[in-house]
Every structure is written in C-alpha cells, then in structure tokens.
Amino acid sequence: MRRLVWVCGLMLLAPISVARAGLLSGTGLVGGGEAIATADVGHMVTADYVTRSDYTFDFLYGSKDISDGSDFASVLRAFDTWTSLPEADLTYRYRPSRAAANLGGINGHNDITWVSADHFGADAWTDVLGFSERSIAVTVTWYYPDTGRISERDIYFNDIHMSWRTDTDGVHQGGYLVEHIALHEIGHIYGLRDVYNPGQSGYASWMGSGNEGLTMYAYTTWWSDDVTLSAADILAVASAHPGAVPEPATLVLLALGAVLLRRRRSALT
Numbered sequence: 425m426r427r428l429v430w431v432c433g434l435m436l437l438a439p440i441s442v443a444r445a446g447l448l449s450g451t452g453l454v455g456g457g458e459a460i461a462t463a464d465v466g467h468m469v470t471a472d473y474v475t476r477s478d479y480t481f482d483f484l485y486g487s488k489d490i491s492d493g494s495d496f497a498s499v500l501r502a503f504d505t506w507t508s509l510p511e512a513d514l515t516y517r518y519r520p521s522r523a524a525a526n527l528g529g530i531n532g533h534n535d536i537t538w539v540s541a542d543h544f545g546a547d548a549w550t551d552v553l554g555f556s557e558r559s560i561a562v563t564v565t566w567y568y569p570d571t572g573r574i575s576e577r578d579i580y581f582n583d584i585h586m587s588w589r590t591d592t593d594g595v596h597q598g599g600y601l602v603e604h605i606a607l608h609e610i611g612h613i614y615g616l617r618d619v620y621n622p623g624q625s626g627y628a629s630w631m632g633s634g635n636e637g638l639t640m641y642a643y644t645t646w647w648s649d650d651v652t653l654s655a656a657d658i659l660a661v662a663s664a665h666p667g668a669v670p671e672p673a674t675l676v677l678l679a680l681g682a683v684l685l686r687r688r689r690s691a692l693t
C-alpha cells in the first residue's frame with residue numbers, strides 16, 4: 425500500500441514532491457531599484473526537477489468576472505507567445521476533458537482553472553490550497569524527488585480574492601489582465617523561477633536588481649498590461665529548451681539584451 429504523507433499542507437502520494445510558484449499582488453518595490461535588470465539568466469531555470477518543453481492541459485473553469493470566453497482565449501494567446509519563440513522548442517495542447525478536478529492534489533492530468541467560491545468553496549484558496557490571499561495565481565508542479573521526473577503541472581487563478589479582466593470583458597477597474605498573469609504562470613510550466621529584487625522575500629544574489637520588467641518578476645499590479653517577454657525571459661527558456669538557430673538579426677538583439685542584463689553584475693558580486 426502506498427503511504428499518504430502531508431507536505432506543505434497538501435495530501436500527497438509518496439514519493440511525489442510538490443513545488444509551488446506564483447505571482448503576488450503589489451509592486452514589490454524595495455528602495456529605488458535599478459533601471460537595468462541584472463538577473464543571471466543561467467539561474468532562472470529551476471533545478472528542483474527536470475523541466476519539460478511540452479504541456480497538455482484541461483481547462484476546467486473560467487473567471488466569475490468574465491462570461492464571453494475571453495479568459496480562455498487569453499490563456500491560449502499567452503501560450504502562443506511562449507511557443508512562437510524561434511529560440512526555444514516549446515509546445516502545448518489543449519485537451520477537453522470531463523475529468524473531475526482534484527483541487528490541490530494529483531489527478532492524472534494537468535489542470536488550468538480559476539478557483540472560485542461557487543465551484544470550490546469560499547475557503548478553497550487559503551484553506552484547501554494553502555495559498556496567501558495576495559497570491560494572484562499559482563503554478564503547482566508535482567514531481568518525483570528521486571528522479572526529478574514531473575508527474576503533473578497545474579495552474580490556479582485566484583477567483584476568490586482577486587478580480588479579472590480581458591480586452592473585452594471583466595472588471596476593468598481593479599481587475600488583473602488575464603493574458604499578463606497567464607504569461608508569468610506559463611513561464612513556470614516551462615521551468616522558469618520567480619525573480620525578486622533585493623530586500624524581498626525569496627531574493628537570491630544571482631537575481632541582481634531592477635527586475636520589474638521581467639515576465640518572471642514575482643510581483644505585479646492590476647493596471648499592468650504588458651504581454652511581451654523580456655530578453656532575460658527568452659534567454660532563460662531558450663537555455664532550458666533550445667530551438668532552431670535564431671536568425672542573425674535575432675542573435676544580435678539577444679546578445680545586446682545579455683550585455684544589458686550583465687553590465688552591472690560585477691558591481692553586485
């Protein structure tokens with residue numbers, strides 16, 4: 425019989441381990457910060473498990489604030505932004521399924537869903553999942569610690585404590601832009617870590633400073649509308665899942681981005 429254990433407040437089947445990463449509300453600013461990001465992109469890829477470049481998922485529930493289906497369309501656009509990069513070999517596939525959700529647990533398939541009170545209960549985000557009310561969305565990765573092999577990757581959007589919007593629907597004053605948030609969470613799907621600035625919980629010296637413009641920066645605000653990837657995000661995911669050789673013009677741009685990201689590195693070490 426397989427033994428049930430509790431890890432991080434979630435029931436797991438040993439020997440599965442869980443890694444959680446997400447996006448927090450607020451600017452997260454401590455001090456002035458630098459104008460140029462100095463994160464070491466070589467460390468942006470997680471070492472906790474073996475990352476994967478493919479992803480097949482079920483979409484369970486959309487946001488309570490959006491009724492025209494644009495929340496799902498926004499998630500697909502965010503996937504397209506990542507998978508269209510010529511520098512990285514990334515794929516995704518949507519698989520419609522009637523499988524029941526197992527909130528906070530493994531169920532044999534990858535789920536993307538908004539966690540609302542109507543579908544999961546008013547305390548689902550904090551009590552069932554164990555997430556902070558300030559967490560806008562969280563990606564949960566289940567993996568085997570002995571091999572690092574991934575078992576399952578789920579994305580949960582906070583529909584209990586947060587409001588949501590798209591270009592066509594939702595709460596446009598105070599609602600988080602779905603595509604902007606999804607872009608960050610999908611970065612976790614492909615193995616990228618959260619990045620912080622000095623003085624923030626979770627900060628490590630390799631992160632440098634001035635990272636507000638990175639997709640994988642761990643804080644955002646409801647008025648943030650950026651749906652593009654920074655040079656650091658592209659370099660990091662390409663290092664984990666390299667694609668075809670980029671066109672010469674792209675190589676020049678990436679090289680310039682790398683120079684800008686590292687130019688102040690020596691002053692930080």
